[in-house]
Amino acid sequence: MRVVSLLPSTTEILFAIGAGDDVVGVTFECDHPAEARARRIVSTSTLPEGLSPAQIDLEVKARMAAGEDLYRLEEGALRDLDPDVVVTQDLCAVCAVDVGEVDEALDHLGCRAEVVTVDPMTLDEVLRSFEDLGAVTGRQEPARRLVAALRDRLAAVATAVAGRPRPRVAVLEWTEPLFCAGHWVPDLVAAGGGEPVLAAPGGRSHQIDPASVVAADPDIVLVAPCGYRLEGARELAGGLVDGGTLPRRAAVWAVDADALFVRPGPRVVEGVEAVAGICHPDHWRLPPGSAALVAAGR
Numbered sequence: 001m002r003v004v005s006l007l008p009s010t011t012e013i014l015f016a017i018g019a020g021d022d023v024v025g026v027t028f029e030c031d032h033p034a035e036a037r038a039r040r041i042v043s044t045s046t047l048p049e050g051l052s053p054a055q056i057d058l059e060v061k062a063r064m065a066a067g068e069d070l071y072r073l074e075e076g077a078l079r080d081l082d083p084d085v086v087v088t089q090d091l092c093a094v095c096a097v098d099v100g101e102v103d104e105a106l107d108h109l110g111c112r113a114e115v116v117t118v119d120p121m122t123l124d125e126v127l128r129s130f131e132d133l134g135a136v137t138g139r140q141e142p143a144r145r146l147v148a149a150l151r152d153r154l155a156a157v158a159t160a161v162a163g164r165p166r167p168r169v170a171v172l173e174w175t176e177p178l179f180c181a182g183h184w185v186p187d188l189v190a191a192g193g194g195e196p197v198l199a200a201p202g203g204r205s206h207q208i209d210p211a212s213v214v215a216a217d218p219d220i221v222l223v224a225p226c227g228y229r230l231e232g233a234r235e236l237a238g239g240l241v242d243g244g245t246l247p248r249r250a251a252v253w254a255v256d257a258d259a260l261f262v263r264p265g266p267r268v269v270e271g272v273e274a275v276a277g278i279c280h281p282d283h284w285r286l287p288p289g290s291a292a293l294v295a296a297g298r
Helices: 008-016 034-038 053-065 075-081 099-109 123-137 140-161 185-191 210-216 230-242 268-279
Strands: 003-005 023-027 040-045 071-073 085-088 114-117 168-175 178-180 195-197 220-223 251-255 291-295
Touching (some): 008 034, 008 123, 023 075, 123 140, 140 185, 140 268, 168 185, 168 230, 185 268, 230 251, 251 268, 268 291
Parallel strands (some): 003 023, 003 085, 085 114, 168 220
Antiparallel strands (some): 168 178
16 A cells, blocks of 8 residues: 655554555655655645744735645655555645645546545544544554553543642644644643643634733643744743743743644644643653743742
8 A cells, every 4th residue: 555644643643553664655744753754755835934933824824815825735746656545634724735635636647546534623533543544554453552552641641630730721832923722732731630721622723812811811831833843932932921921920831842732643642741741740750852841930
C-alpha cells in the first residue's frame, strides 16, 4: 500500500501503528518521527516566511476572503507517487489541504486513490481515528494496542488528579490576535486535572479579546501557538505578559503546541500529562521539555 499523508498528525499515527513503510508522501510540516522527513513532500505553504503572528493572521484572512489557497498541493508529486490512499482533513482550511482540493487534484490526474478524512473534535475521537487508520492500512491490531496503551496512561493521570482542586485553565493557540484553543484541547485540560475556560469541549477555536481572558478569571494560562516550538511560545508568552494582556494573577506557561496540543496524534496524551504536571505538580511530574513557566502570577 502506498499512502500519502497530508497532515502531520496522521503521519505520526501511521508511523506509530507500524505503517511508516507505506507512507510515501508527506507535508512540509511532517517532522515527527524523524523518518518522516525522508519521504517526498507533496504539500507546502504559500505564505511567505518570517511573518509575525499578526502578519500571518492578516495574510490568512485576506487570502481566505479572496478564495486563495494557503497550501500548495504538488500535483506532479502525487502523479509520481501514484498513491492507493490519501489521508487529509475537512476540518480547518487554515491547518492543511482540505478534502475538496485533494479530490479535484486526483480527478485531474485520473488517480483512483481512496481519500480518507480525519477530523476529530474530541479526545475520544482523536483516539478512535488511530483505529480508523489502522483499518484502512491493515494495521488493526497495532492500532488497538496503541490506543489501549494511551488509555492506560490517561487512566494513570486520572487517578493521580482525582479529587484534587481543579485550577481554571485558558489555552491560547494564537497570540496576535488572541485565539482560544478548541476542538480536543479542552478535553486535554480536563483529563489533566484542570477546568477549561474560554473554549467548550468539541467546539471550534475562535478569536477572543483580552477582556474575555480577564473575564474568564483563569488560574493558569497556557500559551500554545500553532507552528511555534517551546522557545517560540516562550517568547510570545513573554510579550503578552510584558504588554499586560493577561490577568496578572494567572500563572503563565509556554508549551510546545505542535508536539503536545494542536496535532491530534499520539503525543496528545503527553499533552495531558503536561497539563497534569502544571496543574498538580505535587502529584504528577511535568514531562521534560514540554513547558516553561513564564510568569508565576501574583
